[in-house]
Amino acid sequence: xxxxxxxxxxxxKRYGGTWALRDCSLAxxxxxxxxxxxxxxxxxxxxxxxxxxxxAPSAGGVTxxxxxxxxxxxxxxxxxxxxxxxxxYKNLPARDMLHLTRNLNRRFDQxxxxxxxxxxxxxxxxxxxxxxGGQQAQLALxxxxxxxxxxxxxxxxxxxxxxxxxxxxxxSVLTAMAAxxxxxxxxxxxxxxxxxxxxxxxxxxRGRVQLAGEVDDLLASHRMLTGPAAEADQYAERLSVVHAxxxxxxxxxxxxxxxxxxxxxxxxxxxxxxxxxxxxxxREPGAAALPGPARGRNNQQTEVTK
Amino acid sequence: MxxxxxxxREPGAAASGSGDSENGPQPGRKGGSGSPIEFRLDAASGVPTYLxxxxxxxxxxxxxxxxxxxxxxxxxxxxxxxAINPNTVLKAYKELETKGLTAGRPGQGTFIQATLSQxxxxxxxxxxxxxxxxxxxxxxxxxxxxxxxxxxxSALQDFLNRRGGSAARRGTAGGGTEGVA
Numbered sequence: 001x002x003x004x005x006x007x008x009x010x011x012x013k014r015y016g017g018t019w020a021l022r023d024c025s026l027a028x029x030x031x032x033x034x035x036x037x038x039x040x041x042x043x044x045x046x047x048x049x050x051x052x053x054x055x056a057p058s059a060g061g062v063t064x065x066x067x068x069x070x071x072x073x074x075x076x077x078x079x080x081x082x083x084x085x086x087x088x089y090k091n092l093p094a095r096d097m098l099h100l101t102r103n104l105n106r107r108f109d110q111x112x113x114x115x116x117x118x119x120x121x122x123x124x125x126x127x128x129x130x131x132x133g134g135q136q137a138q139l140a141l142x143x144x145x146x147x148x149x150x151x152x153x154x155x156x157x158x159x160x161x162x163x164x165x166x167x168x169x170x171x172s173v174l175t176a177m178a179a180x181x182x183x184x185x186x187x188x189x190x191x192x193x194x195x196x197x198x199x200x201x202x203x204x205x206r207g208r209v210q211l212a213g214e215v216d217d218l219l220a221s222h223r224m225l226t227g228p229a230a231e232a233d234q235y236a237e238r239l240s241v242v243h244a245x246x247x248x249x250x251x252x253x254x255x256x257x258x259x260x261x262x263x264x265x266x267x268x269x270x271x272x273x274x275x276x277x278x279x280x281x282x283r284e285p286g287a288a289a290l291p292g293p294a295r296g297r298n299n300q301q302t303e304v305t306k
Numbered sequence: 307m308x309x310x311x312x313x314x315r316e317p318g319a320a321a322s323g324s325g326d327s328e329n330g331p332q333p334g335r336k337g338g339s340g341s342p343i344e345f346r347l348d349a350a351s352g353v354p355t356y357l358x359x360x361x362x363x364x365x366x367x368x369x370x371x372x373x374x375x376x377x378x379x380x381x382x383x384x385x386x387x388x389a390i391n392p393n394t395v396l397k398a399y400k401e402l403e404t405k406g407l408t409a410g411r412p413g414q415g416t417f418i419q420a421t422l423s424q425x426x427x428x429x430x431x432x433x434x435x436x437x438x439x440x441x442x443x444x445x446x447x448x449x450x451x452x453x454x455x456x457x458x459x460s461a462l463q464d465f466l467n468r469r470g471g472s473a474a475r476r477g478t479a480g481g482g483t484e485g486v487a
Contacts, residue, residue, distance in 0.1 A: 031393070032393070033391050033393075167389050168389075170389040171385065171386050171387070171388075171389040174385045174386075174389060174390065174391060174392060175382060175385050175386045177385075177391075177392055178381055178382045178385045178392035178395075179382055192349075195349075195355070196347070196349075196355055196388070196389065196390045196391065196394070197389065197390065197391055198391065199391050199393050199394070273352070
């Protein structure tokens with residue numbers, strides 16, 4: 001049985017009177033790059049903070065790496081969180097950042113960290129604040145990976161980076177996955193880049209999970225139907241329409257269906273891409289398609305509402 | 307810790323939990339994988355990433371860039387060079403193996419075990435020269451690129467129709483393993 005790197009059940013977090021995350025139930029399996037996607041304020045960072053044990057839930061619970069309660073020593077040993085602004089002590093040289101991190105953690109692979117920084121051309125004696133944005137991100141990533149985590153959790157890792165640094169950073173993350181079997185859960189709102197990187201998608205909207213699943217499965221279970229606008233309403237009632245775009249004559253319906261279902265007569269069916277799919281759901285916060293919770297309270301496989 | 311899907315291994319690579327620090331992530335390393343080919347990605351093509359990799363191997367086989375016994379780039383090197391999900395590379399390599407074109411060798415990597423090219427490189431060069439001659443003639447006659455492609459495609463269709471089923475199958479782009487030697 002495959003293990004789950006993050007498992008949430010009815011998880012919620014309230015700041016004052018506002019729920020940043022509500023009734024969140026999901027199970028992210030190991031061995032993936034799972035992308036947490038959603039608009040600003042959707043609850044991405046909150047969910048990652050809860051999983052990393054940096055915040056306590058107001059409702060429900062969350063475990064990591066097969067049932068270790070978030071924030072427990074066992075959980076902290078296995079998970080490495082890289083916060084949004086890649087926090088480093090700007091006045092400390094890279095060498096001292098390694099030293100500090102080694103002393104703050106039960107496990108730290110000094111040799112690995114030094115080799116890695118050498119390959120990246122990051123001088124150990126240079127102050128963190130004097131490194132380029134890309135190098136700072138790579139240093140923060142190195143500190144995380146040298147802890148030899150089973151789960152790496154970068155929060156908006158590439159938002160501040162230029163295209164080359166972005167590519168190199170993601171290459172580093174994915175190489176760690178290929179070489180050491182690290183699972184990755186990252187948050188991003190750069191949809192275009194996710195297509196190549198993520199093979200598991202979690203869409204968050206207004207503090208709720210809107211869509212979750214393996215990318216291949218999600219793409220296989222959605223189609224874009226194009227046909228006469230006059231017939232759109234008629235089909236919208238019978239099909240699970242996630243998002244509709246209408247012109248005077250022509251309509252595009254993104255529907256939840258399989259390739260085996262024939263398109264209605266006079267309509268064309270096209271496969272959808274990850275970006276198109278994510279956008280459609282994000283534009284319709286009311287639409288949801290979720291697998292049942294891992295240790296299910298309810299067992300329905302999917303639920304689509306419009 | 308044992309993670310079912312967690313550890314990505316080269317297809318056919320021997321199971322091993324050691325050598326972590328030696329074999330750790332190697333950022334910045336480009337190419338040098340010992341494979342005759344390097345993959346590239348066309349984000350605008352709309353073709354799924356794993357299929358692009360499959361097509362590029364088939365294309366390289368047809369053109370003779372890859373031949374029997376050649377090694378494909380290691381999964382890790384492809385991931386480092388293109389910043390793509392390792393599972394995507396594994397999916398492509400699995401597809402190539404299913405097609406009978408490649409095989410994993412324990413501890414080493416993935417190797418070509420069948421070829422799609424029907425003619426040897428010198429012959430290919432001759433054919434290419436003849437085609438260039440034809441292209442020059444078409445250009446002189448005032449045909450633009452789209453015109454040439456249309457004419458070639460149409461002529462190819464005629465030719466295949468006349469030759470009948472077996473040849474048509476062999477000539478189809480991405481047509482599986484029928485042409486495997």
